Amino acid sequence: MADSAEVTPVVTCQSPPGPGKEEQGGGEGGGGGSETDAGAGLTETQTEVLERCLHALKHAKNDSQTLAALLLITRLCPANQLDKPTLRRIFEAVGLNLPARLLVTAVRGNDNCGLPPQELLSLGTALLSALSTDPDMAAHPQLLTTIPLLLSILGNGPMNQKKQAAEEQNQAGEMGLSPDSEVHLTDISNPENNPDSLDESVRETETSKQKGDDSSAANGASAPQETSSKLDEAMAADCYQVLTAVCALPRGPDQLLSRGAVPALCQAVQQNQTFSHKRGLALLGCLLAGKTKDKAWSKHPAVLLSLLVRLSKDFCQSKDQDKLDMCSKLVQFLPPVGVEVEKEELKGVVSRVWVELRPMMQAKLTPRQIRPILVLSACLLDLYGWEMVGPPKFCCLLVNRACVEVRMGLEEPPGTDLSPELQDTLTGCYRIMEAAIEQACCAGVTQTATPAQSSISTLSLQQSRQVLGVLEEAFSAIMYHLQQVDPSRYGDPFIFATFRSLCSWLAEETSCLKEEVTGLLPFLIGYSRSHLQGESQEQGLSDWMADMSVTQETAAWTGREALRYLLPGLCHLSAEEGPRKVLLTLDTPALLVDFLSQSWTSLKGKSGVASVRDPSMETACSALLNFTVTEPERVRKDPCFRTLETLLSEMLPVLVHKPRLLVLAANYCTLGLMMGRLKSAPSGSAEAGQRRFFSSALRFLRGALDSGSSPGPVKVSVSWEESWDEAAELWRLSLQALGGCVRAQPWITTLVREEGWLKHTLAMLAQCSALPDQQTQEVLEEALCAMANQCIHCKQEIGDTVTRSDKGALSCMRNLKKLVGVK
Structure with missing residues (x-):
């Protein structure tokens, strides 16, 4: 035209x-x-x-x-x-x-x-x-x-x-x-x-x-000659x-x-x-932000990695302010943790960027200049930990810079609003601190023979103490900030990030700042309970979990996340008398039972019962076990423990058939038996739920050891072998508790015989030449003695087997032989 x-x-x-x-x-x-x-x-x-x-x-x-x-x-x-x-x-x-x-x-x-x-x-x-x-x-x-x-x-x-x-x-x-x-x-x-x-x-x-x-x-017109x-x-x-x-x-x-x-x-x-x-x-x-980040990287890892390689090279070649500006851009293009990419190429990118970040971190920078560097450092740590960060001296500098930023950002008068930019920076600093905690706690104590020179694990004992010192100061500032938080802000993603960071500290260290930690327990428990019971607005937290590039933070928000992070710290705190008394006033056992109930409901909803471990459920059991051992009167009177018994009677019969969840089953078995030893015998027949739990517990415990078909030492059974390091102590504690249950509730001896536990155990001990260790022998002997004391039929069966066995492990149990009248 x-x-x-x-x-x-x-x-x-x-x-x-x-x-x-x-x-x-x-x-x-x-x-x-x-x-x-x-x-x-x-x-x-x-x-x-x-x-x-x-x-x-x-x-x-x-x-x-x-x-x-x-x-x-x-x-x-x-x-x-x-x-x-x-x-x-x-x-x-x-x-x-x-x-x-x-x-x-x-x-x-x-x-x-x-x-x-x-x-x-x-x-x-x-x-x-x-x-x-x-x-x-x-x-x-x-x-x-x-x-x-x-x-x-x-x-x-x-x-x-x-x-x-x-x-x-x-x-x-x-x-x-x-x-x-x-x-x-x-x-x-x-x-x-x-x-x-x-x-x-x-x-x-x-x-x-x-x-x-x-x-x-x-006016939207262009000259014709420029067409x-x-x-x-x-x-x-x-x-x-x-x-x-x-x-x-x-x-x-x-x-x-x-x-x-x-x-x-x-x-x-x-x-x-x-x-x-x-x-x-x-x-x-x-x-590459939010919920589509994982999808994009899973679908196009090669092209995105190729782009990241180019951007990292541009970053290395850029100068001064351009390099600072590119820090934020690189954060967007780093892959999520766990994505399948060409590892050596990604390692090359991370190593290349760290080389450029070291002199930047060591330079004199304003707070506004150093913030994008800290956020990028946090993301690199998410990918490869301290492996490529640099020499120990630089690792200390990185942690120190992050801690200083946290103290400067949080030690403000109450009511001070933190800008979104500062909140983003502090969240990155938290991740640097979290990455440093576990390493610094053990660094300098157990040095490896040939440590990697680029790892924080090579910190000297003096450097480790310095890192722990600055971390303590930063977490003191975090506790001060959390003390000021009003319940109306419980749905704020930044408060969750701050809470989570403190929990990582409590998981490793509760001896420092003990008074401050104890004083903060009302907030920690109240915050966790609010989310678990759905009292807070969760949408912002759900979006934050999708947006943040944090390890294992890609799952949907459920409300259990806050307590899940707090559980390791609760395990430590519930074992100490002072904090435990405060936890009891806050009705913490009921909170833990509610958590187990919700987690079990979620687990059942995943195609029956999934075979993927949830360590937080095991940790919750450990905390409840601490209360059970140290506060027997609370266990007898608190209604939440009755609820827990009902829950265990439902869960354990299912878990005994799930080998991959064996450690969780061992926790449930131990917790239920430890509570059972505190109960008195029922006036009539035992409740169906109680019988179901003890029957399952006996079947579960019976499967741990295997004497084989020929004489020799007892071996851990195939189904328990993979988890024995974690489950062995729980198994022994369960046998001790079983003896206590038999003494408190003699009716259990009938189940012991009906379920075949006694017959199986005596046959194994008569045939085998030795048990795995002395502790195992002691707990088995204690349980058998309790049964012989409470049940004449058990005593007779044990005596007959001991009489016939003069070479097996049974013959070494002197207290049991004396009890049943065998010399």
């Missing part, structure tokens, strides 16, 4: 700025208006002409008339100056069918359509860009189907579309277009194709408009506007991910396509 050189830039300049486009002054050649100006600034004449254009658009008879009316509208007023009702009227008149057909026609390379493919792409992307400024239109299914073509333009460049034609033929079908749904144009410059002779009116309004603003760019240089930039801006608008939708990241956005954008960045280094990386950063 004759004046396409003039028409094209006018169309493409209608792309609104959108997210990320503001820095470009409203887009390449675009209008400079903001969203707050939308629909404002039109004169009465312009408004009248706009109405006539909309009427013409609605009654257009063919593609040429439709495009002519659209061009007139864009010349009258760029899209970013149109209000939403006007955009919607345009959408209702044109729909998304036309821009979709423009793209498909360009891809197919039809020479009969009337315009070159480049101009068709420019028209199509500009229309889509304008329509996408309305979120409802951006979410329209037909607009979403154009995403692969827009990505292809960005990834391959608009001039390579014919090469992609064979691969893109199916796009028309996805868009709901038939094979002949192409655009057919006549000369748009022909007055007959300008409905209602509006062109002259538009020129008049444009003239009056430009009197108030001499800048053609601000060839501005075209690609304008098209790229339009494509990114559409993709950014889609990404901003609630399900936008998933929509882009499922349509191949990650590899296409990575390709655009790698090829340095127009705007891609800035707009493409920003869009990829959105896709």
Whole structure:
């Protein structure tokens, strides 16, 4: 067509700025208006002409008339100056069918359509860009189907579309277009194709408009001689506007991910396509945040790792302020912990970045400058721990810097609001501190023969003490901050991050700051109970767990997370008299029982009972066991322990058939038997739940040892062998408790014989030559003595077996032989 050189830039300049486009002054050649100006600034004449254009658009008879009316509208007023009702009227008149057909026609390379493919792409992307400024239109299914073509333009460049034609033929079908749904144009410059002779009116309004603003760019116009240089930039801006608008939708990241956005954008960045280094990386950063991060890395690990390698090299080559700015960008592109990637290549990236971070960390930096460095350091630690951080001296510096930042950030007067930026920094510092705690607690005490020189485990004893000292000061500041927290803030993700960090300290160290820790227990228990019982607003925490790149923080929020982190510390604290008394006043045993109940319900919901261990359930049992051993009167009187008995009678019979959950079963068995020894004998027959629990416990304990078919020492059975290191002590404690149960409730001896435990144990002891250790022999002898004392039938059976056995392990049990009258 004759004046396409003039028409094209006018169309493409209608792309609104959108997210990320503001820095470009409203887009390449675009209008400079903001969203707050939308629909404002039109004169009465312009408004009248706009109405006539909309009427013409609605009654257009063919593609040429439709495009002519659209061009007139864009010349009258760029899209970013149109209000939403006007955009919607345009959408209702044109729909998304036309821009979709423009793209498909360009891809197919039809020479009969009337315009070159480049101009068709420019028209199509500009229309889509304008329509996408309305979120409802951006979410329209037909607009979403154009995403692969827009990505292809960005990834391959608009001039390579014919090469992609064979691969893109199916796009028309996805868009709901038939094979002949192409655009057919006549000369748009022909007055007959300008409905209602509006062109002259538009020129008049444009003239009056430009009197108030001499800048053609601000009015959305571009000089004709700049057409060839501005075209690609304008098209790229339009494509990114559409993709950014889609990404901003609630399900936008998933929509882009499922349509191949990650590899296409990575390709655009790698090829340095127009705007891609800035707009493409920003869009990829959105896709690699939150819930889509794991999906993106799982689906495209190779291309994302390749991009990360490039970014890490750019980081190493950048200077001063640019390097500081890139710290935040690198954080976005690091893979989540546990993703399957090429490990050596990722290690190379991490090692390369640490080399650059060391001198930066050692330099004199302002708090604002050091914050992105600390956050990036925390993310690198998540990936490979201290393995590649550097020499011990630098590890100490890193921890010290993090602790200083925490103290400066938290030791503020009560009621001081922390900025989101500072909260993000402190969360990163917490992760550095958490990574240092366990290592520093054992460093310098048990040095390995050939320690890795890059690991914090090589800290000298003096360095380890220094690290523990600065950690203690930082955790003192954390406790001070948590003391000020009002229950209304329990749903704040930052409070959860602060709470979790303190719990990591309590899991390793409770001897320091004991008074402060004890004083904070009301908050710690109240906070955990609030989340467990669903009293806090959890959505923010759920989103935080998805957004944060924290090890094993990808699961959905359940409400049990707070108590799960506190449990190791509770185990230590419940063993100490002072803190235990405070915990009892806070009704902590009931909280632990509630946690076990909820965890069991969740476990059952996963295809029956899942075979994946949940260490937190085992830790909760350990804390309850501490209360059971030290506070017998509380166990007898507190109703929550009655609830626990019922729960154990339901759980243990199921777990005895789950070998992978053997340690959990051992915890339940021990806890139930330890409580059972504190109960008195029932006046009548035992309850069904009690019988069910003790029957399961006897079957479970019987399966631990195996004498085999020939004489020799007893071995740990195959089913227990893998877990014996963890379960052995629980097994012995259970046998001791079984003896106490028999003395308190003699009716159990009947079950001991009916379930075959006594017969099996005596046969094993008579046949074997030795037991695994002296402790095992002692607990078995104690249990057998209790049974012989309480049941005449048991005593007779034991005596008969001892009489017949003169060489086995049974013959070494002197107290038992004396009790049954065998010399």
